[in-house]
Amino acid sequence: MREICGKLFRIALAIAGLTSLGGCSWVLFDTKGSVGLQERDLIILCIGLMLIVVIPAILLTFFFSWRYRASNHEATYAPEWAHSTKIEIVVWGVPILIIVALAAIVWKSTHELDPYRPLDVPGQPINVQVIATDWKWIFIYPDLGIATVNQLVFPAHRQVAFSITSNSTMGTFFIPQLGGQIYAMAGMRTQLHLMANEEGKYRGMSGNFNGPGFSDMKFVATATTEDEFQRWVAQVRTSPIALDFSAFQKVAKPSQGTGVVHFSQVQPGLFKAVIDQFVNPGAAASIHAALDVGAPSKKKE
Template identity: 40%
Template sequence: MRPSWWKLAFTLAAGAGISLLTSGCGEEIRVFQPAGPVARSELELIWLQMGLTAVVILPVILLLAWIVIRYRNKPGNPAPYQPEFAESRTLEIIWWAIPIVIVGILGTVTWHKTYALAQSPSPSKEPLKIEVMSLNWKWLFFYPDQKIATVNYAEIPTDRPVEFLLTANAPMNAFWVPNLGGMQYTMPGMVTALWLQADKAGEYYGHGGNFTGPGFAQMQFRVVAKPQSDFDAWVRQVVNSAPDMTQADYDKLTQPGHLGELSFSSYPEGIFEKTVMDEGGMYMEHDRAMLGNMMPHS
């Protein structure tokens, strides 16, 4: 019975391995393919945490295998048997100390990175501001400085930090572009901020990160990063050729459903701030502070 078991296990492991390799060689493991400083900084921490935790779990697994093989309850097993051996201050100090040291190192790095990632990745450069609104079940992007809006895709210039201001006019979701960096929740009546930056031009996959009902699975969007000049050209093109977004258009967008990609050459002024306030932000001091400099009436 035993050999066939091993064969089954081996076949499955090999199958898993092959599928990992075939799928894993490419660019599809997006977290491992950072296209900007935020994702890269996060990936550095991933390598560090992998390395440091491996220091503990690999010895544990090897030790387990060795102990189970050596101390099996078989007649004539020559290994020592000491049923009363139950205490060793030295050993215990060692394995209280090892995880404390590891957690200490990881904690320090986490502390630094958590603060760093809350700031612009390139403070010397002037950031682009994009306001993001998750709807059922689509993504709406406003460019307050360019006065344009898009649905289910966003274009950004490379080598320039982008501050995404996030809210929702629907249940809570999360804004995630793994190649550029980690996610942040979008919440109705609230504004959260996420700094990202692309170094490499390209088209990046984005998806909602928090379940919002039956249409959630299709809440995909694209982020296209291109050099500043190309970005400016794209803005001009949208301004010149795309339709205006009226209040009626906006109201229609907020209705549940799916849509393809859309572009708008303008949008009703202050619609983002107004939505935040209307959806509950009026009760929150935090939002008033966050939006303070944009709000005409605050």
């Protein structure tokens, strides 16, 4: 009776586990970016190669249990059997071949999917500087002189070159449907290159727990047409707020559930100043003073 109850309990746990998967999102397999497509295909290929060993092993487990059950007296009984060269070749040879294949694939894809490597696509990229703070994202468009909080907009079918850092704890910059994930670390600059293959809104997030506001550290990445992107840039430029280092320090203070904010002007060199304050804290004052010389004048609110 105890064994039956134990089996029923394990079955119930398995059913509950499968039921809970109903809320899972297969967003990584519903990719809308060129990098994401390559990563999806790589995942599927690696899983398929590993299943070459896993599936036969599972099937043979059931086969042997049935074939050599105690009641089957027709099964071969070989108590002295100890070695088979053919079996050894299969048991060791197939996994070795799969490991070699996986090693070659991973080596090749590691270089092709290097996040620092620009995508091989025509046209000028959109440069975006990303600063992770507690607990929000600040996006600076250095070529356009604008910035936003928790809003990322770029044209579809055009490469986006991200430069990423953090003003506080470490996080990870991640847009699952476009592919790629990379750390945002204070005092360091990491890079990521992505491109959306179609227009749409894609969920962005921090994939690394970094404090109580972690769950609110989200943004929407919107891929638009070129015309819509230019209209959005014009809209941001109507904001009465400018982003200099002093304003940045206020924005970067810990907060949760922060909404979208637009900045019509950005102090030149702000992204570098955020990094330099951790690299050489003693020089922070001189850096800020130098930036203030070329800072854009703030619009009156």
